[in-house]
Amino acid sequence: MMAIIFATLSAALLVGWFGRRFFAIGLVAVALLLSIHLFLWEIHSPEYGFRMPWIET
Amino acid sequence: MSTTTRQQLETLRFILNEAYTLAMMAVIAAVLTAAMVMQYGFGELPCPLCLLQRVAMLGVCFGLMQNFRHGFSDRNLGYSLLFSVFLLVVAVRQTLLDIYPRPGHKYVGSAVLGLHMPVWSIVIALALISAFAIKLCVIGTEDGARPPERNSPFSRLAMVLSLYVIAIAVVNFGSVVVQCGLGQCHTEGYALLK
Numbered sequence: 001m002m003a004i005i006f007a008t009l010s011a012a013l014l015v016g017w018f019g020r021r022f023f024a025i026g027l028v029a030v031a032l033l034l035s036i037h038l039f040l041w042e043i044h045s046p047e048y049g050f051r052m053p054w055i056e057t
Numbered sequence: 058m059s060t061t062t063r064q065q066l067e068t069l070r071f072i073l074n075e076a077y078t079l080a081m082m083a084v085i086a087a088v089l090t091a092a093m094v095m096q097y098g099f100g101e102l103p104c105p106l107c108l109l110q111r112v113a114m115l116g117v118c119f120g121l122m123q124n125f126r127h128g129f130s131d132r133n134l135g136y137s138l139l140f141s142v143f144l145l146v147v148a149v150r151q152t153l154l155d156i157y158p159r160p161g162h163k164y165v166g167s168a169v170l171g172l173h174m175p176v177w178s179i180v181i182a183l184a185l186i187s188a189f190a191i192k193l194c195v196i197g198t199e200d201g202a203r204p205p206e207r208n209s210p211f212s213r214l215a216m217v218l219s220l221y222v223i224a225i226a227v228v229n230f231g232s233v234v235v236q237c238g239l240g241q242c243h244t245e246g247y248a249l250l251k
Contacts, residue, residue: 006230013223054157
C-alpha cells in the first residue's frame with residue numbers, strides 16, 4: 001500500500017509539472033485518500049480500536 | 058494613491074509572494090533531505106507513520122509547485138493546507154503513541170535538540186499552517202497572480218527546486234519499494250534486501 005501511495009504521489013508531482021493539471025489533481029487526491037486509509041489502518045488496534053488507553057488517567 | 062504607485066505596490070506584493078512560496082518549498086525540501094540523510098547515512102529506517110509524514114510534506118510541495126507551473130491560486134493554497142493538516146494529525150497521533158513508556162514502544166530514531174522525529178513533525182506542521190496564515194494576513198490572496206516570467210531568477214529557482222522535490226519523491230518511492238515491497242512496512246530492515 002505504501003509503495004502505491006508513493007507511486008501515485010510521484011506521478012502527481014511529475015504530471016503536475018510536466019503534464020495536465022486536471023490529472024495531477026486527481027492523482028494527488030487519490031494519494032491523500034489512500035494515505036488517510038493507511039493511517040487509519042495503521043493506528044487501529046484489534047484490542048483497543050482507536051482508543052489510547054496508555055494515556056488515560 | 059496614484060495608479061503608478063498602486064501598480065508598483067502590486068508588483069512588490071507578487072514578488073514577495075513568489076519569494077515566500079519558494080522559501081517554504083526550500084525549507085520542506087531541506088527537511089526531507091535531512092530525513093533521507095538520516096535514513097541512508099545513519100541507517101535509521103522510517104516507520105510507516107514516518108513515511109506518511111513524508112507523503113504529507115511532498116503533498117504540501119505539490120500545492121506550492123502548482124503556483125509556479127500554472128499560476129498562483131487559492132486552490133493551490135488549499136491543497137497545501139490539506140496536507141499540512143494531515144501532517145499534523147499523523148504527527149500528533151504518533152507522538153501520543155509513544156509518549157508513555159511501555160514495552161515495545163519507544164520513539165524511533167535519534168533525538169535532534171532533544172526532540173524526536175514525530176515531535177519535530179508537529180513543530181513543522183504548525184510552522185507550515187502558521188506560515189500560510191501569515192502569508193494570507195500580510196500578502197493577501199494570491200488568486201490571479203501569474204507565474205513568474207520564464208527567464209526570471211524566480212522562475213529558474215522554482216524549476217530547479219521543483220525538479221529536486223520530484224527527484225526526492227521518486228527516490229523515496231524506490232526506497233519504499235525496497236523497504237516494504239508491496240506489503241506492510243517494518244523498521245527492522247529492507248524487505249527486498251533480506
